[in-house]
Amino acid sequence: MKNILLAIVTLATFTGLKAQQNEVTTTETMFQNENSDKGLRLKGNALFLPVGIVNVAGEFQLSKKITMQGDIFVSPWKSFAGHELQYYSASVEGRYYFKQAFDGFYLGANVAASKFTFQKWSYWNDRIYDNTYSNPNNTxxxxxxxxxxxxxxxxxxxxxxxxxxxxxxxxWFMDIYGTVGNSQDFYKGYERGTGKRYDGETGFNRSAEIMPYRGGVMIAYKFK
Incomplete structure (x- = not known):
């Protein structure tokens, strides 16, 4: 009888220890799976690279659903299709993923700064510029x-x-996105060739507009 009781106690103890071990293993596996996608993503914008414009970014995870991304955009063209297109920008963005970080739909808040030398699309014509429009006092x-x-x-x-x-x-991951926001612009206007100011100003002109200013298809590589 004592041997039977001893066998039962031994079996129960072994079963309990085995169950605890399985539970710990399952918890560790779940934790590893949950965190398997954490790490830095390095990205390149596939839309702009074929025309010699570089847009690269790095995104890393802050919490289960929140990430932070920084990116730079470099368009070095002094002339592209007959128009100036030098544009350099850097931005920082916080992202909230509805499912989990790096997976599915997300919304982000973006802040950026840029420096440019370009020709506005509205100037792609041969009309005469009336320089009294921006400065009525110009003589x-x-x-x-x-x-x-x-x-x-x-x-x-x-x-x-x-x-x-x-x-x-x-x-490898793919990130499809677009950004719309407010642009506060400070610029000077020049005539090509002579370098003469066409706007009759001595300081900066200022404009503000709502417009799309970022977007594309990023191909991302995950680092552990």
Whole structure:
């Protein structure tokens, strides 16, 4: 009888220890799976690279659903299709994923700063520029053709990003996104060739507008 009781106690103890071990193993596995996607993502924008524009970013996780991303955008073209297109920007963005970090739909808050030398799309024509429009007190008799004019300055931008990120393989991800926001622009206007100010100003002009200012298809690689 004593041997039977001893066997029962031994079996119960062994079973309990085994169950505890399985529970710990299951918990560790769940924790590892939950954190398997953590780490730094390095990204490149596949839309702009074919035309020689570099847009790279790094995204890392802060919590289960929140990440932080920093990116830079470099367009070095002094002339692209006949238009100035030098644009350099850097931005910081906080993202909230509705499912979990790096997975599915997200919204983000973006702050960016840029420096540029480019020709506004509205100047892509040969109309005569009326320099009294921006400065009614201007008495200059200079005549300018709009296609010869360009702008140089900097911007401060604040916007909202919406996007969707998904896995391509164990290490590779795709991030599709766009940002719309307010751009506060400070610039000077010049005539190509002569370098003469076409706006009759001595300081910066200022403009503000709501517009899309970021976007694309990022290909991301995960580092542990």
């Amino acid at each position: 200059s008799t200079d005549v300018f053709v709009m296609s010869d004019l360009y702008q140089k300055g900097y911007s401060i931008l604040v916007g909202i990003t919406a996007g969707y990120q998904f896995r391509l393989s164990e290490k």
